[in-house]
Every structure is written in C-alpha cells, then in structure tokens.
Amino acid sequence: MSTTTITPALNGSYTIDPAHSRIGFVARHAMVTKVRGSFNSFDGAVSVDAEKPQESSVELTIKVDSIDTRNADRDGHLRTNDFLDVENHPTITFRSTEAAFDGETLELTGDLTVRGVTQKVTVPFSFEGAATDPFGNQRLGFEGQHAISRKDYGITWNAALETGGVLVSDKIVLEFEISLVKNQNV
Template sequence: MGLFTRRSQQNTTTAAAGTVSTLDPALAALTGDYVIDAAHSSIGFTVRHAMVTNVRGTFAEHQGTLHLDGADPARSTAAIEVRIASVDTGIADRDTHLRSGDFFDAEAYPVMTFRSTAAQQLGGDRYRISGDLTIKDVTRPLAIDLEFNGSATDVYGNERVGFEGSTEILRSDWGLTWNAALEAGGVMVSDRVKLTFDISAIKQA
C-alpha cells in the first residue's frame, strides 16, 4: 500500500484479465510539495540531567520542506533547518550555556540541518526517513521513525498533513562532549539525547 493509507482505501476495477488495483484519488491528491508550518510544529529534545531527571527543550525557529509521493513513498524527501540560537529549555542561563562554545557554539554554527537520503514505509502509518544530520561542522547519518497523523483542510483552505516521531542520538558523535562529574558519581549531562518531531506541513500550489 502507498503513503498515507489511514485516510483512504484503495479502489479496484475488474478487467478481462482479472482484478487490477488503481491508485486511490485521495491518496494521489496528497502527493506534492509542502512547507513546514513552524507555528504549529515542534522540534524538541530530552536529555537526562544529573543522572536523576530529564531536561526538555525545543528549538523555536525552524523551517523546512517535504515532498510526499503517495504512489511511491521511497521517493518522498525532507529538508529541515533549525536555528540553534532559538533553543529554549525554560531557563535562560541554561539556554545561554547551550548556545556557547561548550555545546552548540551558535555564533560560529548558527544552523543545524537535516537532509533526507531515503524513505520507507514500515507498515500501516509508520515510516522511516533516513538522511544526514549536521551539527556544528559534523555530518552523520540519522534515521527518524515517524507516524502519519492524517491530512485535513484547515479553516483558511490550506491542505495540511501531520507527522510525529522521534529518534535517539549520542551527542558526542557530533562533537557535543561538554560534561561535569558529580560528587556522587556519574556526570551532569547524559550523552544520549532523544529528538522529537511534531510536524504540520502545508501543501503548496
């Protein structure tokens, strides 16, 4: 089955040679180019702090594009840019530290990017998109598992699609190695970071 199966069912026509599947018009209609609506989307992270609790944050400023192919999900693509200076964990001093050279060095490397290289359907409404994540001057492969949340026309007539998903990385793989030892053992900040995505995108004419 093709991309975005939740909102549609495939039709069939019977010919002399037998039953032939035809592409659902609703599914085909979702094929096209989309722009991520940052006002209704969220790109965030969760990381263990002081070995006992989690710190959550988001990047308020991001932009991106999607190309969705309802007939062949493997031809779908994504590109996202995130402004590092927009990091927000709810504590100003911590955000300043994250922007500093100890972590992201936002002045020298203001943008984090993801560019897809492959996409696949895992089953039902679950998909995996693989690509290259660049943080600072380091580019490494990353796979993100996503769930398609559906499509709708909003009150302004925009055709929207929604996805949510997550993945985990080791921040040290991208050169984010700052830490501090705790007196009781362990370290201040975990190397493992969970990245989360809640995406609403608008179809372009």
C-alpha cells in the first residue's frame, strides 16, 4: 500500500527511523558559500491523528556531539562554548505544542531548545507519502525546513571579514527529512 494522503488508517504512534532520516542545517560561510551539516544521532516519537490533526504531536531529541560538517576541526569548534556548548547542553530538543494539517502541509509549532534557550517555532512539513516496506512496517515520510537566528539561542561567536561582513551567518536553515515507522501494538 502506498498513499500520498494521511488517512485514519495511518493513525497511531510512530518512531523516527534515524537510519533513513536526516536532520541537518545550512549556514553561510564568509558570506560567499554555504556549509551544510547534520546530526547523526537523534530519536523521536510522533503521534498521528488524521481526524484531529491538532491532537498529533512530536518529541525530538538530538545529541549535539553527533554534529557532522565533514570537517573535524570545524565540528570540534561547533561543540565548544563558542557555539553549541555540548559539555553543558548535550541535547537539542523539540516538543510540539500545536499541529495543523491541510492535506498537503503539516505545520508543527512547538518549543525548540538549543543551548538551554527555548524559542517557539513553526516548521512546515510536506507529507511525502506512506508505504508498507518489505518487512511489513508502515512508514510515513515528511520533509521540512525552517530558518532560525542563532543569536536567539545565545550563539553569537563570529569573526569580522576585512572585506566587510562576518564569517558565519546569523541565519541557520534547519532541514528535516523524516522517515517514521509505526509502532507495533503489543
């Protein structure tokens, strides 16, 4: 079965499949290019209610020390107090407080906590479809992105460029490519 509509048959509790999901980010570097990275360790629980989308919910926990920009020196710097301060803030969390679905876009509003600072954000997700995999697992796919200001989370480190501007953009685009697996009823 494959579908591109969330129907009551898809209601239930799901777990984020980290092996088939990506949580990433994009930042401007030196004002001329983009640096992409991701977090390799995260977990989450999702509850889907097609009849009452507002009853749907998401809880996500990201392990900050799993940051990966394909450059060990940069990753090390991002783990320090200049940026994510992994020693004092080992996780980034998102807990939804509202959900709305119009048939194509799922808007999740909730509390995003980075470095101990919590901000309310709304992330629009497109529903990419549902399918039963070869192992009998019901899967749902969602993709979304949302821009945040790192200053809103107390992340202010930067370096001025002699040509003007700064080394690292304030705007960070969060990217989500999520595969959910329906939990089996026990």
